[in-house]
Amino acid sequence: MFLGKYMSRIQFNYTMGIRTPWTLANEEVWRRTHQLGGPLWLIGGIIIIILAFLPGKIAFIFMMIMIAIITIIPVLYSYFLFKKLGG
Numbered sequence: 001m002f003l004g005k006y007m008s009r010i011q012f013n014y015t016m017g018i019r020t021p022w023t024l025a026n027e028e029v030w031r032r033t034h035q036l037g038g039p040l041w042l043i044g045g046i047i048i049i050i051l052a053f054l055p056g057k058i059a060f061i062f063m064m065i066m067i068a069i070i071t072i073i074p075v076l077y078s079y080f081l082f083k084k085l086g087g
Contacts, residue, residue, distance in 0.1 A: 001041070
């Protein structure tokens with residue numbers, strides 16, 4: 001959740017952020033991917049905190065689904081955006 005709050009402000013770098021081959025190859029892809037990923041991670045973090053109050057296995061399953069969603073969507077977005085911009 002806290003990473004999501006600041007993710008859209010992370011400048012292009014090789015140390016932190018959503019570091020896919022496509023975001024590292026193009027600063028525009030980096031910027032737009034982090035603009036999508038930031039709010040997604042913020043909302044996903046809030047949902048994960050709420051899910052922590054569900055009983056055992058149900059909470060675990062839904063948390064893993066939420067982690068997969070907030071991870072896969074920005075990666076796929078960065079790939080398709082890179083291809084769209086002519087990468």
